[in-house]
Amino acid sequence: MDEKLVFLTICGMGAVTYLPRLLPMLLLSGRRLSPWIARWLSFVPATVLAALLAPGLLCRDGEFTLQLDNVFLLAAIPTFLVAWRFKSFFGTVATGMGLVALGRFFFN
């Protein structure tokens, strides 16, 4: 693909990304939602984040892995504890990345 077509493709990717981000908040922002929908939506943050997270911890190359050499899963346990105990966003991210770096340094 030449650079111009690549750029046009990227613009298309941008448009199909932007519309789902924009339309619900644009259409719903001024309205009162039915209690059922509001309750359904209250589950979205926790469930969407768990759905994003889990495959990264439990799958490698399209396969399920609970092996002890799964550095991500091992690092995730103390990272969860830090997030829960200290409630520090920055500290949690730093701990997780540091632990994976350490794990790779010692075990690989």
Next chain:
Amino acid sequence: MKKLKESAHKKKPEGFWSGVYQALPIVLGYIPVGFAYGVLAQKSGLGLFNTVAMSVIVFAGSAQLIGAGLFGAAASPFTLILTTFVVNLRHLLMSAALAPKLRGWKKWQIAFFGYELTDETFALHTMRMARRTPKKSQTFAVNITAQSSWVFGSLIGYLAGGQITDVRPVGLDFALPAMFIALLVPQVVQPVYLMMAILSGGLSVALYLLGFSQSHVIIATMVAATIGVGVEQWMKNSSS
């Protein structure tokens, strides 16, 4: 001294700079992930301009990593756009979930806010807006800071791409999972949310392994949220 502290506390910045400060944990995650994307884009043969343009125009982590790979594999524009659409469709749910907090916003403000809605900014805004209504300048500062760091990470990743052979530098590829953990834990405010998070994670893994590797997140989220409402209702009925 005590008085001084109190007055300093009162003058705690509420506006733009407070938003920049609140976005710093996202910056810590976005620079390495953006960097990884930049390296991959360089290796896929994308030019500097288009690599950075994608971070400015699309601004979506996993979709851009998949996209760079697809460009490298010479996929058609249709495949690229369709894949991006499916991968990013989950933002529909996040946008709807934040909508009630945007009452009274002007259309152009919503248009700007929605442009920078990512998994991470969504989760952060959910927490920020849960109990109070932060200033809009602070809210926009969070988004602008997050995207700036993403664009910056992509740029340096691209420039370093020639020197790097492994796209997973030490620990940096854990930035995304670590951010998800940091954002997920504060959302689990009741046992039923913990149950549904575990259910959603399990479903997501199962769907991913079954081959739904682009729509597993949105399907798992919708199923778990629906069951969550049901379980909540059932618990209410059985306790009353």
